[in-house]
Structure formats: C-alpha cells, structure tokens
Amino acid sequence: MAREVISIFVENQSNVLTRIASLFGRRGFNIDSLTVAKTNDPTISRITVAFDGAKTDIHQIMTQTAKLEVVKDIHRLSTMNSLYRELLLLKVACDKTNRSGIIEIVNIYRGKIISLSKDNLIIELTGSPEKIDGLMNMLSCYDILEVCRTGITGMSRDSYDTTDEDEE
Known part of the structure; x- marks a missing residue:
C-alpha cells in the first residue's frame, strides 16, 4: 500500500462531494485527506483526495471515478513531480x-x-x-x-x- 494523491475536477454542484466520497467508501478506500474548492472557473471545483492503496486498486478507483458524469478530469499526482x-x-x-x-x-x-x-x-x-x-x-x-x-x-x-x- 502506498500513499496516493489524486486531483479530480468536477462540476460545481450539490451532492458531488457525497458521490465521490461514497464511491471511495463502497470500494473499501479510507480517505486520509480531502480538500475541495472552486477553481478559476466558478462552475468547476477541484477535489484533492489522499488515500492508501495498492497500484492495481488505484487504476480501478480512478477509472470508476472518471465514469461519473459530474467528473470533468482526474489526475494522479506523482510524488516526484507534484x-x-x-x-x-x-x-x-x-x-x-x-x-x-x-x-x-x-x-x-x-x-x-x-x-x-x-x-x-x-x-x-x-x-x-x-x-x-x-x-x-x-x-x-x-x-x-x-x-x-x-x-x-x-x-x-x-x-x-x-x-x-x-x-x-
């Protein structure tokens, strides 16, 4: 298990955070840290999620999160380049x-x-x-x-x- 940090760009609307957090919970991920704020575009928010996970699990949770219609973009933040x-x-x-x-x-x-x-x-x-x-x-x-x-x-x-x- 390794510490992972991902950045998720989502539509800025109600219940988006609940949907993202519950997706992680249903897949057995414990969120260590969660920050959310509007971006320079007020219709888009950035969610930064830190959690522990195995390499294979990371790909799975990112793929499933990206499938949500409110998700505009998702990126894994590498420890060496972030x-x-x-x-x-x-x-x-x-x-x-x-x-x-x-x-x-x-x-x-x-x-x-x-x-x-x-x-x-x-x-x-x-x-x-x-x-x-x-x-x-x-x-x-x-x-x-x-x-x-x-x-x-x-x-x-x-x-x-x-x-x-x-x-x-």
Missing part, C-alpha cells in the same frame, strides 16, 4: 516560563503566531505534510489544546502527463 501543502492551526497552552521556547520552535519552522494570550497561543503553519508533522512532533512535549489541519492539497509541477509514473 507539490503538496497543508495548513495547520495549532493552539498550545503556554505561560511566561515556556512561551519563548515555543516561539523559538515556531520560528525555526517559519510558522506564525496569529493569536497570543496569557495562557495559550495559536500557531499557523503552511507547508508539506512532513513539515507539519515535524512541528507537531517538536511541540508534542507541550500541552497541545487544539489541532486543525486542512489536509493535503496538491498540484502537478508540469502539464498533466497521461503516462503512469512507474512506466517512466
């Missing part, structure tokens, strides 16, 4: 004794403190899933109060290629 990003909002308990240590870690990861009070701070970080995981790991020794992650969104560096990454 950029992945996530947004993290993280609330950490702090006081005057540990605040500077937390801020130092956040600065190393190039995060931002977007809210500060006497007893907590809220951190914003955008980056690769590995960068997000790294910050979370470094701050795990502090009292994390709340975590909100957007999930993976991704884009191919080049024009979409119809050849399979394994064939290259």
Whole structure:
C-alpha cells in the first residue's frame, strides 16, 4: 500500500462531494485527506483526495471515478513531480516560563503566531505534510489544546502527463 494523491475536477454542484466520497467508501478506500474548492472557473471545483492503496486498486478507483458524469478530469499526482501543502492551526497552552521556547520552535519552522494570550497561543503553519508533522512532533512535549489541519492539497509541477509514473 502506498500513499496516493489524486486531483479530480468536477462540476460545481450539490451532492458531488457525497458521490465521490461514497464511491471511495463502497470500494473499501479510507480517505486520509480531502480538500475541495472552486477553481478559476466558478462552475468547476477541484477535489484533492489522499488515500492508501495498492497500484492495481488505484487504476480501478480512478477509472470508476472518471465514469461519473459530474467528473470533468482526474489526475494522479506523482510524488516526484507534484507539490503538496497543508495548513495547520495549532493552539498550545503556554505561560511566561515556556512561551519563548515555543516561539523559538515556531520560528525555526517559519510558522506564525496569529493569536497570543496569557495562557495559550495559536500557531499557523503552511507547508508539506512532513513539515507539519515535524512541528507537531517538536511541540508534542507541550500541552497541545487544539489541532486543525486542512489536509493535503496538491498540484502537478508540469502539464498533466497521461503516462503512469512507474512506466517512466
């Protein structure tokens, strides 16, 4: 099983997300991350889905998803030729004794403190899933109060290629 990320361009209408998600569920795929937003064309939305699957299963789920009439285009985002990003909002308990240590870690990861009070701070970080995981790991020794992650969104560096990454 390998982590797969696919980008699906769909008609921007009600129930499309439900249809896509239920198709994955019926086929036994657990969606790890799901992001959806309108594209530069307001009639089209982009759905980015991250999930684990075997190579043979990937082809099957992409073929079945492409058959839905609301799907305009679907692409597998290769790990070697795509950029992945996530947004993290993280609330950490702090006081005057540990605040500077937390801020130092956040600065190393190039995060931002977007809210500060006497007893907590809220951190914003955008980056690769590995960068997000790294910050979370470094701050795990502090009292994390709340975590909100957007999930993976991704884009191919080049024009979409119809050849399979394994064939290259």
